[in-house]
Amino acid sequence: MTKIVYNGETDPRLCKDVIGATVASLADGDPDVIFLDADLMSCSGTLKWSKTHADRAIDCGIAEANMAGVAAGLAAAGFKPIIHSFGTFASRRIYDQIFLSGGYAKNDITVIGTDPGVTATMNGGTHMPFEDVALYNALPHATVIDASDPTCLESVLRQCVNRPGIKYIRVGRKQYAKIYEDGSELPIGKAVTLREGKDVVIFAAGIMLHEAMKAAASLEAQGVSAAVVDCFTIKPIDADAVEAWAKKCGAVVVAENANRHGGLYDTILEVLAERCPVPAAVVAVEDEFGEVGTQGYLQERFGLTAAHIEEQVKSVLARK
């Protein structure tokens, strides 16, 4: 059951604590679940638990490629591995290992990449994955998730361990705006309507949901009715929901904390082109590398704010 409780407030939980608690709970309930990290257990909230669960928490050291391969071997031995690193290393650094030892070899692995896009803040451009979504989108049969809030994170992580293929979950380590009631289930592959509307639909994911909701409220005051749809599952996209909303509103804006190429925008454009061509626009990173700064600075710098969404809504409505 999914209940929306969004009112603009922040969920008190840190996502890294949710990862830690969920991994511990999954391992308790299933002897096949095993967690691997690459010297970042203190960042994934699993360090304390790992000290008392040495057989279920494997620290691989700073060797992400090996971690991905070891996870593949563990899967071949009958385990359900969950691996973690920062999003940059959990995607591009281990791509060949995840692609071949994992996906191609049919060794099922859940990958958690933390600090996606601008949430990498003080670690800066070297640690700022704008491309992780595109990489995992290009991996056949992969599942790609941009978690909406701590509740969504817990729900999708629980589903991923028993889901075939490679599953990539990108999520910040810190706090998110609260969207769903604690304990809500978010079935993978089903988009969720956060706000009804009739003039334009905003498809968003991850931290951009909060921005989309703020933009929709502001637009309402200006007489524009904007729907907001949570596309936390980027792949497989909920094509039926995309089509239905595009048909109803006749104008689409996509908001994502990633490069505009190869991510949610492209995914939605494919659906629109094949099923329901309507004017579309995007709020995303305009094909740039990351840089250091606060999240507020970076959202302004890369154009990932509610104001940028409003601007694109107006632009797309003019083309409707």
Next chain:
Amino acid sequence: MEFKEKQAIEAFALRIRMAALEAIHSIGSGHVGGVMSISDALAVLYGREMKVRPEDPKWPDRDYLVMSKGHAGPAVYATLALKGFFPYEELKTLNRGGTRLPSHCDRNKTPGVDMTTGSLGQGTSQAAGLALGNKLRGRNNRVFLIVGDGEMDEGQCWESFLFASAKKLGNLVVLIDWNKRQLDGYLDEVLPMGDFVAKMEAFGFDTVKVDGGDVEAIAAALERTRNGGDKPYAIVLDTIKGHGIDEVEAIAMNHSLPVTDERFANWTAELKAKLDALEG
């Protein structure tokens, strides 16, 4: 090793070479050099050391083979066909559309192939994961990992060796096919690797070096690994790329070679003569 058993293993190694050559000839060319250099080790592994069930390839308690130098697939396929994992005639489907025998090993295609390899270095981590998983499951089996000497250029190998040692994977046996040559030429010209024994010892492996063309020596080295313990094992196989066929050994760049009808006839005759001399 009894004399008769030694003879049988040597004959098995020759048959592996002949069968692999037949497979490669059927498609016209392939990785002849590295197939020949690893045939003796495969004969010892599948001829006496490994617990496997050809009729039940996925038996969970089996010993596993990870051929990380995945381009030696034809040597593995020849071995498995001779062991009865699939019909011998299927070897001639190598690399043909729809085959179960692709150029590089694929665990989802070939009965008896335990891991998918080909992107060099990746098999080492997979083998470490398999060994860790088997250990956690309490299985009393071993994982045999075959790595090419040129493959050791890949940094992932060394990451995985550190890991195997740190996790005390005494159920992992790494066999390094030290045949001195990689695709572009000799290791010493392309990227000199120094002393493999010293390197593996430094990475925490119980290491020996043996003549990789001497089945008795390989067998003795493998017997040492039966008792497990806290250290993973490494066996450096001192081999010759193309071993077993004089003309192939003599071709400096023998990583991949065309196998014409004439070459196939001559090379098979040489191997057959050795087999006849052995079996009388």
